[in-house]
Amino acid sequence: MVSLPSHLNTFFTYKEINFIGDELKNKHRITFHNDQFFIKASRHEDLESFKLIEHEIFVYNYLKNHLDNIPPIIWCFEDSSLSMFIIAYLKDFPLATKRDAYCLKDSVNLKLIIEKINTISNIPIPAKWNFNDNRQEKMERYIFNVQDFLATSIKQKLTSLLKTTPANTKLVFSHGDLLPMNILYSNTEITFIDWEWAGIRSKNYDKTLFLLFSHEPSQIITSYNLIEESILWDTLFISLRELNNLNRLKHLPLFEKNIPKWIKAVSVTLES
Structure with a gap:
């Protein structure tokens, strides 16, 4: 399993975090949600995906002062191996x-x-x-x-x-x-x-x-x-x-x- 930041415990269960880690081990980029939170994450080996997530984090933070109809970023993380962000999971279809x-x-x-x-x-x-x-x-x-x-x-x-x-x-x-x-x-x-x-x-x-x-x-x-x-x-x-x-x-x-x-x-x- 990929080493994940401990702060994920705030949003996901132990079982969910294990699943996220296993998915990231097999894929360079993943999305996942539970009833409350949505996460998008990328390993830095996939440079394009990493840059897209980095860009998306900037855009979400930029838009919070300009657009009402987007979910705000709750938490984001980046180190030498991973980039990820979490937003509230929206139940609308x-x-x-x-x-x-x-x-x-x-x-x-x-x-x-x-x-x-x-x-x-x-x-x-x-x-x-x-x-x-x-x-x-x-x-x-x-x-x-x-x-x-x-x-x-x-x-x-x-x-x-x-x-x-x-x-x-x-x-x-x-x-x-x-x-x-x-x-x-x-x-x-x-x-x-x-x-x-x-x-x-x-x-x-x-x-x-x-x-x-x-x-x-x-x-x-x-x-x-x-x-x-x-x-x-x-x-x-x-x-x-x-x-x-x-x-x-x-x-x-x-x-x-x-x-x-x-x-x-x-x-x-x-x-x-």
């Missing part, structure tokens, strides 16, 4: 239990959720954050990686689009991974969790990501007019990124199920 659900219940108030999402963009950007808008470079790489999935006419339109610059892109504070599974929803109470990818992005990025994963992407693109010039780049960027990610899962069920969704999303966006 997430809008989805998996990343690729694409189907919110009819009872979910989309308008209210979007209004709450839009408030994130009003949060002041931390002074220590720097940003380099490399969406165009990433899109070029994504297009190259997934070119076998795209019709010639679509590739030509994408290539032509990339020669232009998105108009009036406003850069703001962004959650960065606002999938339905990272939104807890209970009547009018909405809580955003999992802030490890928070950063600086275009104003419509969080809203666009949420909408594209809320229902069938191609239907949402049309219903919410995600082909407006100010949103189109985010829509295409996210769709191409998903194709790129799925391309690495060839012959797995997730690939077979979802690759057509995002091919159609790119086509609908460019053909509308």
Whole structure:
């Protein structure tokens, strides 16, 4: 078992702490909760996970003065081998239990959720954050990686689009991974969790990501007019990124199920 700080006794039972230690022995990164507390922890051997947890701790502490609908960090810890933080375990249900659900219940108030999402963009950007808008470079790489999935006419339109610059892109504070599974929803109470990818992005990025994963992407693109010039780049960027990610899962069920969704999303966006 990995050596854990004794202060964990405040939040977890002896049996739970043993479980956390065993999990960290077998994995570089874990999450766990009991009825009261949620912990996220990473071993420093996984440098990316460690940096993400370190970043998320900063974001949670930063947001406590700027946003009401997030749980505060109760305790955090870092030494030469481990990073971890604890927040209160929230019993509200997430809008989805998996990343690729694409189907919110009819009872979910989309308008209210979007209004709450839009408030994130009003949060002041931390002074220590720097940003380099490399969406165009990433899109070029994504297009190259997934070119076998795209019709010639679509590739030509994408290539032509990339020669232009998105108009009036406003850069703001962004959650960065606002999938339905990272939104807890209970009547009018909405809580955003999992802030490890928070950063600086275009104003419509969080809203666009949420909408594209809320229902069938191609239907949402049309219903919410995600082909407006100010949103189109985010829509295409996210769709191409998903194709790129799925391309690495060839012959797995997730690939077979979802690759057509995002091919159609790119086509609908460019053909509308």
